[in-house]
Amino acid sequence: MTGWILGIVGVVVVGVLIDVLMPEGESNKYVKGVYALIVVLVIASPVVKFLKSDVDFSKYFDSAFETDSAFVESVNDDRKQADEDKIANTLKLRGYENAQVVIFREASDIYRIDRVNVDITLCAQSKDECGDEIEKIVKNAVDCDEVRIYDNK
Numbered sequence: 676m677t678g679w680i681l682g683i684v685g686v687v688v689v690g691v692l693i694d695v696l697m698p699e700g701e702s703n704k705y706v707k708g709v710y711a712l713i714v715v716l717v718i719a720s721p722v723v724k725f726l727k728s729d730v731d732f733s734k735y736f737d738s739a740f741e742t743d744s745a746f747v748e749s750v751n752d753d754r755k756q757a758d759e760d761k762i763a764n765t766l767k768l769r770g771y772e773n774a775q776v777v778i779f780r781e782a783s784d785i786y787r788i789d790r791v792n793v794d795i796t797l798c799a800q801s802k803d804e805c806g807d808e809i810e811k812i813v814k815n816a817v818d819c820d821e822v823r824i825y826d827n828k
Contacts, residue, residue, distance in 0.1 A: 679721050686717045742784060751786045762791065762816045769812060771805070773797035778817070790821035802826035 690710055697703050759776045766774040775794040781787045791813050795802065802824050810822045 682717050682720070686714055690714070744784070747784045751780065751784075754786050755780055758788070758817045762793070762813055765812055765816055766793070766809065769808070771795060771798045771800065771809065774809075776813075778819075788817055788819040790823060791817065791819050792823045792825065794825045794827075796825065796827045 693706060693710060697706055755778050759778050762776045762778075763774060766776070773795075775797070777792045777794075779789045779792070781789050793809055793813060795805070795809065806824050809824055813819065813822045
């Protein structure tokens with residue numbers, strides 16, 4: 676830190692000397708332009724060093740931030756319910772009146788859907804007739820890899 680301040684003071688002193696010794700004229704503005712660039716570089720040098728260094732911010736912030744697991748779980752449950760309702764309403768609009776939708780999500784703080792189960796036992800259609808369409812509807816509604824369709828008729 677003191678080296679940086681001494682560098683700034685040194686550049687200012689050199690700038691004053693340049694200003695006093697340089698005669699007025701065309702070359703004076705070019706010298707001042709180069710001098711201004713050097714001043715900017717000297718002032719900005721600690722920023723460059725800071726960006727290149729590996730600073731461990733965890734020692735400053737570890738105790739300050741903790742995850743509120745109950746809140747995260749509540750938000751994830753709300754998202755899960757909203758996604759189930761979205762899929763059920765979309766299926767209802769497509770003619771699958773009594774389809775039951777259950778989303779299974781991964782056990783983590785991040786909301787990710789593991790699989791979606793759709794029970795069409797109470798619907799008029801069978802799994803053979805509409806399985807591909809239901810899977811397409813579910814995959815368009817939410818991001819999931821696995822869709823299981825149950826038909827216990």
